Amino acid sequence: MRILSFCLLLLLAVVGVQAQTPAAVTWNSDLATALQQAKATNKPVLAVFSGSDWCKPCIMLKQEVFDQPEFQRYAQDKLVLARFDFPRSKKNKLPADQTKRNEQAAAQLNQEGSFPLVVLLSPEGKVLAKTGYRPGGPAAYDAYLSQLLTKR
Numbered sequence: 479m480r481i482l483s484f485c486l487l488l489l490l491a492v493v494g495v496q497a498q499t500p501a502a503v504t505w506n507s508d509l510a511t512a513l514q515q516a517k518a519t520n521k522p523v524l525a526v527f528s529g530s531d532w533c534k535p536c537i538m539l540k541q542e543v544f545d546q547p548e549f550q551r552y553a554q555d556k557l558v559l560a561r562f563d564f565p566r567s568k569k570n571k572l573p574a575d576q577t578k579r580n581e582q583a584a585a586q587l588n589q590e591g592s593f594p595l596v597v598l599l600s601p602e603g604k605v606l607a608k609t610g611y612r613p614g615g616p617a618a619y620d621a622y623l624s625q626l627l628t629k630r
Contacts (some may be wrong), residue, residue, distance in 0.1 A: 480614065481626065492510040496522045500566060502509065502550065503527045503550045503553050503554055503559055504559065505560065505561040506558065506559060506560040506561075507560070507561065507562075507576060507579060507580075508560075508580070509523075509525065509560060509562075509572070509582070509583040509586065509587075510535075512525065512558050512559070512560035513599070513601070513602075513603050515600040516570050516597075516599070516600075517601045517602070519558065519601075520555060520601055521557055521558050521577065521601065521611045522556075522557060522558070522559070522598050522599060522600060522601065522606060522627060523559075523588060523597075523598070523599040523600075523601070524553070524557045524559050524596060524597075524598075524623070525561075525562065525583065525596070525597040525599060525629070526539075526542065526544070526559075526560070526562065526594065526595070526600055527562050527564070527583075527587070527588045527593060527594060527595040527596075527597075528561065528562070528565065528586060528593060528594045529563070529564050529565065529591070529593045529594075530564075530565050530570065531556045531565045531566060531567045532565070532566045532567070532572045533593045533594060533613075535593070535594055535611040536593055536594040536611070538593050538611060539558045539596075539611040542614050542615055542616070543612075543619045545616070546616040548615075548616035548617060548620065549616040549619065549620060552616070553622040556624075556627075557623075559598050560583070561585060562579075562580040562583045562588075562624040563580065563616070564580060564584075564593070572595050585592075587599075587605070592608075594610050594611055595608060595609075595610055596608070596609045598623070598626055598627065600608055606627065607626040607627075607629075609622070609626065
């Protein structure tokens with residue numbers, strides 16, 4: 479009986495932890511699709527330009543902010559996400575169609591070639607703000623994004 483009770487408590491603990499973990503957010507890989515989703519949901523787009531295998535601040539931003547459950551909870555209700563990656567290593571080479579979509583997005587939003595670049599767009603596609611890596615983790619980044627969005 480004790481073993482059964484212990485197993486039941488363990489199961490409840492695991493289910494409770496899973497319930498607190500947000501579902502992984504979806505990152506769009508096409509700017510037009512992200513903007514369509516933004517219009518349908520009336521949410522701004524957060525478009526990220528990164529060099530995932532060569533840009534240290536890009537890697538830090540992804541690990542310290544975007545991969546964290548706190549940011550995912552924040553983004554789930556407030557943002558439409560889009561990521562445009564520009565890896566340099568042959569082993570990380572993207573399919574040709576994805577490279578083309580990334581280059582098209584960069585031609586529109588990142589002509590200066592900044593990495594990392596985070597662009598906030600209105601659902602209509604108007605640039606609201608541009609930023610990059612900021613230290614402080616997901617709480618600080620979420621607060622900063624909220625501040626940028628309320629200024630507009």
